[in-house]
Structure formats: C-alpha cells, structure tokens
Amino acid sequence: MEPxxxxxxxxxxxxxxxxxxxxxxxxxxVAFRLPTETAPLVHEVLQGESDEFxxxxxxxxxxxxxxxxxxxxxxxxxxxxxxxxxxxxRRHRRPPVLLLKPGEWLRxxxxxxxxxxxxxxxxxxxxxxxxxxxxxxxxxxxxEPTYVMDERGYLR
Numbered sequence: 001m002e003p004x005x006x007x008x009x010x011x012x013x014x015x016x017x018x019x020x021x022x023x024x025x026x027x028x029x030v031a032f033r034l035p036t037e038t039a040p041l042v043h044e045v046l047q048g049e050s051d052e053f054x055x056x057x058x059x060x061x062x063x064x065x066x067x068x069x070x071x072x073x074x075x076x077x078x079x080x081x082x083x084x085x086x087x088x089x090r091r092h093r094r095p096p097v098l099l100l101k102p103g104e105w106l107r108x109x110x111x112x113x114x115x116x117x118x119x120x121x122x123x124x125x126x127x128x129x130x131x132x133x134x135x136x137x138x139x140x141x142x143x144e145p146t147y148v149m150d151e152r153g154y155l156r
Contacts, residue, residue, distance in 0.1 A: 003041075004136055008032065009047070009125060011047075012124050014123075015049070034138040034141065036061075041061060068129060088115075088155075098149065100133035105146050
C-alpha cells in the first residue's frame with residue numbers, strides 16, 4: 001500500500017471569526033505542493049492565527065497516520081477519517097468510507113470548535129485531509145480531487 005497523505009490543519013480563535021481577520025483566515029490554503037513524489041508519504045501542514053497563518057510542515061516517509069484509517073482492499077485504498085471526540089459539533093451521522101483506485105485522490109474537510117480546559121475560551125480548527133492512492137506528482141493536491149467529502153458544520 002502506497003498512500004500519499006497531506007493533512008492541512010488551520011486553527012484560530014474567536015478574534016478571527018469576522019471581518020478582515022476572517023478574510024485572512026479564509027485565504028489560508030487547503031493544499032500544498034508535496035515535498036517529494038515518494039510514497040508512502042505523510043505530509044502535515046499546520047497554520048494558525050498565532051503565526052499569521054504561515055504554513056509549517058513536517059514529512060514522514062512511513063505509515064500509520066493518526067486520525068485516518070487506511071487499508072488496502074482488493075487493489076483499492078479504503079479511507080476513513082476519524083472525527084475528533086473533543087471537538088464540536090458532534091457528528092452522529094458520518095459519511096461512509098471511500099475506496100480509491102490507483103491514481104485517484106480525495107479531499108475530506110471537517111471543522112471543529114474546542115473549549116479551552118482552563119479558560120473556557122473557544123478555539124476553532126479546519127482539517128483538510130488530501131489522500132492519493134499511489135505515487136502522484138508533487139502538485140497533485142493543487143488540482144481538482146477525484147472525490148470530495150465535506151463535513152464542515154456550523155460552529156457558532
């Protein structure tokens with residue numbers, strides 16, 4: 001199994017919910033060029049309000065991937081995103097797993113609201129999971145995905 005996984009996690013606080021701050025947050029990319037064509041690959045990109053949404057990335061040339069279930073099934077890649085148990089809103093009805101053929105890729109988005117453990121302040125996060133089955137060009141995730149799963153919800 002040779003999946004290529006790119007996690008893009010964008011985080012912010014209540015101060016970036018509206019106006020020009022929200023426009024800056026919404027301009028943060030949900031995909032990046034891959035650092036290599038090697039598969040398997042896990043490329044994680046974190047970007048947040050505290051650093052003006054500058055991306056910071058790490059690369060791992062091995063599996064597993066936290067928060068994602070990947071399994072080979074009859075030559076296809078079975079993908080299931082695990083939703084955070086700490087984030088709101090609760091998602092009682094989840095999309096089914098997706099099976100990718102070699103060369104196909106998926107963009108799966110989900111967002112959360114978290115409550116701070118000490119202050120009770122809210123924070124927010126948008127997770128974008130880009131997954132390809134097999135080795136792909138480094139600019140693959142900048143194009144149009146074969147499949148889109150959108151679990152973004154109203155966050156208050």
